[in-house]
Amino acid sequence: MTVTNEPGSAPRTSPEIGGIGHSVRRKEDDRFIQGAGRYLDDVVLPGMLHMAILRSPVAHARIRSIDASEAQAMPGVVAVVTGELLAGYNLAWMPTLSGDTQAVLATDKVRFQGQEVAAVIATDPYIAHDALPLINVDYEDLPAITSPQQSLAPGAPVIRDDKEGKSDNEAYSWEAGDKAATDAAFARAARVVSLDTHYPRSHPSPLETCGVIADVSPITGQATIYMTSQAPHAIRTVFALVAGLPEENIRIITCDIGGGFGNKVPVYPGYVVATAASLVIGKPVKWVESRTENLISTGFARDFHMHGELAIDADNRITAMRASILSDQGAFYADAQPTKFRAGLFHICTGSYEYPAAHVEARGAYTNKAPGGVAYRCSFRVTEASYLIERLVDKAAHEVGMDPTEFRMNNFIKPEQFPYLSPTGFVYDSGDYHTALALAKRIIDYDGWRRRQAEQNVPGATKLIGIGVASFTEVVGAGNSREYDILGIKMFDSAELRVHPTGKAILKLGVQTQGQGHETTFAQIVAEELGIPYSDIKVQYGDTDNTPYGLGTYASRSTPVGGAATAVVSRKLRQKAQALAAHLLEVSEDDLDWEPGRFTVRGTDKSVSIQDVAFAAYTNHPEGMEAGLEGVTYYDPPNMTYPFGSYIVVVEVDTGDGTWKVLDMVAVDDCGVRINPMIVDGQITGGLTEGFAKANMQWITFDDDGNRIGSNFMDYLIPTAWETPRFRLGATVTPSPHHPIGAKGVGESATVGSPAAYVNAVVDALWSRGVANIDMPVLPHRVWGALHGAGS
Numbered sequence: 001m002t003v004t005n006e007p008g009s010a011p012r013t014s015p016e017i018g019g020i021g022h023s024v025r026r027k028e029d030d031r032f033i034q035g036a037g038r039y040l041d042d043v044v045l046p047g048m049l050h051m052a053i054l055r056s057p058v059a060h061a062r063i064r065s066i067d068a069s070e071a072q073a074m075p076g077v078v079a080v081v082t083g084e085l086l087a088g089y090n091l092a093w094m095p096t097l098s099g100d101t102q103a104v105l106a107t108d109k110v111r112f113q114g115q116e117v118a119a120v121i122a123t124d125p126y127i128a129h130d131a132l133p134l135i136n137v138d139y140e141d142l143p144a145i146t147s148p149q150q151s152l153a154p155g156a157p158v159i160r161d162d163k164e165g166k167s168d169n170e171a172y173s174w175e176a177g178d179k180a181a182t183d184a185a186f187a188r189a190a191r192v193v194s195l196d197t198h199y200p201r202s203h204p205s206p207l208e209t210c211g212v213i214a215d216v217s218p219i220t221g222q223a224t225i226y227m228t229s230q231a232p233h234a235i236r237t238v239f240a241l242v243a244g245l246p247e248e249n250i251r252i253i254t255c256d257i258g259g260g261f262g263n264k265v266p267v268y269p270g271y272v273v274a275t276a277a278s279l280v281i282g283k284p285v286k287w288v289e290s291r292t293e294n295l296i297s298t299g300f301a302r303d304f305h306m307h308g309e310l311a312i313d314a315d316n317r318i319t320a321m322r323a324s325i326l327s328d329q330g331a332f333y334a335d336a337q338p339t340k341f342r343a344g345l346f347h348i349c350t351g352s353y354e355y356p357a358a359h360v361e362a363r364g365a366y367t368n369k370a371p372g373g374v375a376y377r378c379s380f381r382v383t384e385a386s387y388l389i390e391r392l393v394d395k396a397a398h399e400v401g402m403d404p405t406e407f408r409m410n411n412f413i414k415p416e417q418f419p420y421l422s423p424t425g426f427v428y429d430s431g432d433y434h435t436a437l438a439l440a441k442r443i444i445d446y447d448g449w450r451r452r453q454a455e456q457n458v459p460g461a462t463k464l465i466g467i468g469v470a471s472f473t474e475v476v477g478a479g480n481s482r483e484y485d486i487l488g489i490k491m492f493d494s495a496e497l498r499v500h501p502t503g504k505a506i507l508k509l510g511v512q513t514q515g516q517g518h519e520t521t522f523a524q525i526v527a528e529e530l531g532i533p534y535s536d537i538k539v540q541y542g543d544t545d546n547t548p549y550g551l552g553t554y555a556s557r558s559t560p561v562g563g564a565a566t567a568v569v570s571r572k573l574r575q576k577a578q579a580l581a582a583h584l585l586e587v588s589e590d591d592l593d594w595e596p597g598r599f600t601v602r603g604t605d606k607s608v609s610i611q612d613v614a615f616a617a618y619t620n621h622p623e624g625m626e627a628g629l630e631g632v633t634y635y636d637p638p639n640m641t642y643p644f645g646s647y648i649v650v651v652e653v654d655t656g657d658g659t660w661k662v663l664d665m666v667a668v669d670d671c672g673v674r675i676n677p678m679i680v681d682g683q684i685t686g687g688l689t690e691g692f693a694k695a696n697m698q699w700i701t702f703d704d705d706g707n708r709i710g711s712n713f714m715d716y717l718i719p720t721a722w723e724t725p726r727f728r729l730g731a732t733v734t735p736s737p738h739h740p741i742g743a744k745g746v747g748e749s750a751t752v753g754s755p756a757a758y759v760n761a762v763v764d765a766l767w768s769r770g771v772a773n774i775d776m777p778v779l780p781h782r783v784w785g786a787l788h789g790a791g792s
C-alpha cells in the first residue's frame with residue numbers, strides 16, 4: 001500500500017510515549033549541543049603515551065633500510081616501532097575485511113603515498129611528531145601506477161609482489177546476471193544506448209578523524225581499546241584473530257563518534273600498532289589522526305570506471321542492460337565486502353526498471369593509491385550502480401526523444417509486480433515508483449519548469465535551464481545470513497532489552513550510532529511496542545563487554561536489522577508482560593486487550609500499566625515464572641529492504657564560464673514506515689548535500705607519480721551552508737512487508753540518489769548544444785570544455 005503522506009500517517013501512541021511517527025527531539029543532542037559529548041580524544045588514561053606515524057612520501061618504492069636510532073635517542077621518545085620489529089611478533093601484515101592482506105608497517109615496499117612506515121611512541125604527542133623526521137628511510141623509487149587501466153596493462157609492474165605467485169595487478173573479478181540472455185536481447189534491440197563514465201574517487205571526511213587508545217595489561221592480558229569504529233564487535237573478533245589475544249579479554253569501546261560515513265569501518269594499521277605497542281610497553285597508547293592523515297591514508301570511496309548499455313525496443317521499453325566496471329582499489333583491497341559479492345552490491349544497477357535480462361562484469365585493480373572501496377554512505381557500491389543506471393536512462397530518454405519522466409514511467413516496475421525478482425538476482429520487497437515520481441513532479445511544478453526552459457533555452461541564450469531526474473532504488477539492510485557475511489561472520493544484528501522494576505528500560509544494541517540519532521529512534525521502537533515513554537528508555541551501544549554481538553552500522557543496516565531486532569525483542573517482552581498482567585488482574589491472558597502501555601480486561605475498566613507489570617516482574621510474579629522482564633534477540637532478516645525515491649533538480653548553466661547553480665530541487669523518498677520523520681528528513685538533507693558536493697566540487701586527484709593532490713579542506717572541498725542549495729522534501733510510504741515495523745533504511749538514500757539528478761540536470765541544459773555526458777565533479781572548466789570542444 002502506498003500512502004502519499006507528508007509527513008506521515010497518524011502515530012498510534014501519544015506524544016508523551018513518543019512511539020513510531022513522532023518527530024521527537026533527539027535525546028542525544030542535549031549533550032552534543034552543550035559540549036558534553038565524549039569523543040575518543042577526550043579520553044585521558046593515567047600514564048598514557050602518544051603515538052605518531054611516519055608515512056611514505058612516495059607512492060611506490062622499495063625500502064632499502066630504516067634507521068631509527070636518532071629518533072629513538074630523542075628525550076621523551078619511549079619506542080620507535082618498525083615493520084621489522086612487528087614482523088618479530090608476526091604482526092607486520094594483517095588480514096583485511098575483504099579477505100586480502102595489508103601491511104601494518106611497511107617492510108619490503110611502500111605502495112602508496114601516506115602508507116604507514118614507522119611509529120614513534122612518546123610521552124607527549126608533540127614529541128612523538130617531532131621525532132618523525134629523525135627516522136631515516138632509504139627508499140629506492142619504483143614507477144607509480146595511478147590508474148586501473150595502467151595497472152592491468154600487460155607488463156605493468158606488480159604492486160602486490162608480497163602475494164605469493166601474483167603476476168598481475170588484478171584485485172578481483174566477478175560477474176552477475178545472464179550473459180547469453182543479455183547478449184540475445186541486445187542483438188534484437190531497436191536501439192542501443194551506451195555511456196562511459198567515471199565516478200571519481202572521494203573521501204568520506206567525517207568531522208572526527210580516526211583514532212585509538214589501546215590499554216593492554218601485560219599482567220592480566222586485558223585489552224581495553226577505545227576506538228572510532230562503526231563495527232566494534234567485528235573489530236574485536238578481527239583483533240583476536242590478528243593479535244592472538246583471547247577474545248574475552250578484548251573490550252572495544254567506541255565513545256561518541258563524530259561521523260563515520262564508511263570511513264570508520266576498516267581496521268587501520270594505526271590501531272594494530274598502538275595495541276602492539278601498549279602490550280609490549282605496558283602502558284596505554286593513544287593515536288589520533290590529523291586531518292591530513294585522514295584525508296591521505298584512510299579508506300577512500302568510489303573510483304569506478306563504468307561502461308553501461310541499454311537495449312531498447314521500438315516501444316521505447318528497455319529490454320536489457322549490460323555493464324562492465326573497473327574499480328581502482330588502491331594498494332590493498334581493504335574494506336568490508338560481503339564474501340559472495342566482490343563488487344559489493346553493484347549488480348543492483350538494473351535500477352527501478354523492469355526488463356528480463358542483465359549482465360554485469362566487474363574487475364578491480366591494485367594501484368599505488370591508498371586503499372579504496374569504502375562504502376561511503378552507501379550499501380556496498382550501490383551509489384555507483386545507481387549513478388550509472390540513472391545517467392543511462394536519462395541519456396536513453398534524450399536519444400529516443402522522450403521526456404525523461406515519461407520514459408521512466410514507461411519502464412518502471414509496476415506496484416503489482418512486487419515482490420520483484422531482478423535480472424541480477426535481488427528480490428525487491430516493495431515499491432511504487434510511479435507515485436513517487438508523480439509526487440516529485442507535482443511538488444516542484446515540473447511542467448511549469450519545462451515551459452520556462454522552453455522559453456529561456458532559445459538559440460543564442462547564455463543562461464540555460466536544465467532539469468535532471470533520478471528515480472533510484474537501493475538495497476539496504478545487509479543482510480540475510482544465506483547471502484551476506486563479512487569474513488565469514490553472518491550479517492545478523494541484535495538487541496537486548498531490560499525493563500527495570502520502576503518501568504524504565506535499557507536497550508543494548510549491536511549496531512553503532514555515529515550521529516544518526518539511534519538513542520532516540522531505537523527508544524521510539526520500544527515505546528511503540530511496549531508503551532514505555534521513549535524518554536524512559538536508555539539506549540546503549542559501542543561497548544563490546546556490555547552489548548550483544550552485532551555487525552555494526554554502515555550501509556543503512558541499523559534500522560532494517562537492528563531496528564527489527566529491537567521490535568522483536570520488545571514483542572517477546574510484551575508476551576511475558578501479558579502473562580504478568582493476567583496474573584495481576586486475575587484473568588486469563590486471552591481476556592486482555594493491549595493498547596500501547598496498558599493491558600485492560602476486555603469489556604471492563606480494570607487495567608494495569610506496563611509500569612505496574614514491570615514492578616510485578618520483580619516483586620509479584622506468579623509461581624513458576626522467572627523473575628525479571630528482559631530478553632535478547634539476534635535477528636536474521638529474510639531479505640534486504642529496498643528504499644527508493646525520485647529526485648528532480650533544476651539548474652541554470654552559464655555557457656559563458658561553465659558555472660551552474662541549483663534553482664530548485666525536490667527529493668521524494670520512500671523508506672517505508674518512518675520512525676522519526678524529523679530524523680529521516682535530517683538524514684535526507686545531509687545526503688542531498690553530500691550528493692551535491694560529489695556532483696559539484698569534491699574531487700581527489702593524483703599526479704603521475706602518485707602524489708595526492710589536495711590533502712586538506714582548502715583543496716578537498718566540503719560544501720558549507722553558503723554553497724548548499726535549498727531542498728524541498730516529499731514522502732511516500734510503502735512499508736517493507738517483511739520488516740516487523742515496515743521500515744526500510746534511509747541513512748544513505750540521498751547520497752546514493754542525488755548525484756545523478758544534478759549531473760542529469762546539467763546535461764539536460766546542454767543537450768541541445770550536443771553535450772551527452774559530463775563526468776563528475778561537474779566543474780566549470782568541464783562544462784566549458786564540453787560546450788566548446790576543449791575536452792574535459
Ligand code: CDP
Nearest residue numbers: 516521556557558559675676743745746747
Ligand atoms: O544504519 P544507519 O543508522 O546509518 O541508517 P538507517 O538505518 O537508515 O537510519 C538512519 C536514522 O534514520 C536512524 O536514526 C533511524 O532510526 C532513522 N530512520 C527512521 O526514523 N525511519 C526509517 N524508516 C529509517 C531510518
